[in-house]
Amino acid sequence: MKKLLIAFFIFAFPIIALCQSFTQPVQLNWETYYKGKPTPGSPFYALTAMTWHYSYESTVYRNKVVIKLKNEVNIDKGRSWVRWDKIQNESIRASLLHHEQGHVNIQFILLMEADRVLKNRTYSVQNYKAEIAEMANSISDFYDTMQKNYDEETEHGSNHKMQARWDDIIQEKMEEATANQ
Structure with a gap:
């Protein structure tokens, strides 16, 4: 059996935060997911750190590679932060959290797509890794x-106009990803 692990980090304002199941993305809140201290000098109001891990066990049966995939996304709460002094207004907080949720939803789509693609592919015995x-x-x-x-x-x-456009795009992609599972 072979195992492989890859980590995927994204850091930017406002980027992703989640630890999720395969049924729906985590619904963010400031108190749970933003425990870190802001990076000095950063121009951003928030930073959310996330990792994507996949690993697998493989077996060869009748000259065919079969993999058992483990695929997950996690929040690094200690490295995720928000500048409370910059988002004191409740509507700004809500708008920023809504945007952050869009990042979470995109990562949910990644998780679903990676699960679908990696599990359902035919791999060569000689070069599957x-x-x-x-x-x-x-x-x-x-x-x-x-x-x-x-x-x-x-x-x-x-x-806000482009945010609404992206909200529609993300929702459509999430529906496609869950329909394909």
Whole structure:
């Protein structure tokens, strides 16, 4: 049996926070997920640290690779922080948390897609480790780009028109991801 572990970190304002099941993304709140101290000099109002881990056990049966996948996303609460002095207004807090939830939902989509793709692929006996790693890296890169586009296009949640557009996109992708499971 072989095991492989990969960690995926995202740090930016406002980025991801979650520890979730396969049924729905975690619903964020400031008190639970933001325990760290703000990075001095950071221009951001919040930072959420998250890791994506996958590992697998593999067996070869009749010249076919079968993998048992473990796939999870976790919040690093100690490295996630918020600048309370910058978000004292309740509507700003709610808006920022809503934007953060969008990041969580994108990571939920990543989790579901990684689970679907990595489990349902046919791998070669000779090269399956590299094939799994390549596919996982490709999925990670795709969703990292999606996270960056989300922040850029919504201007970190401050462009409400684009935030609403992204809310629709994310909801649609979440429905697709859960329908494919």
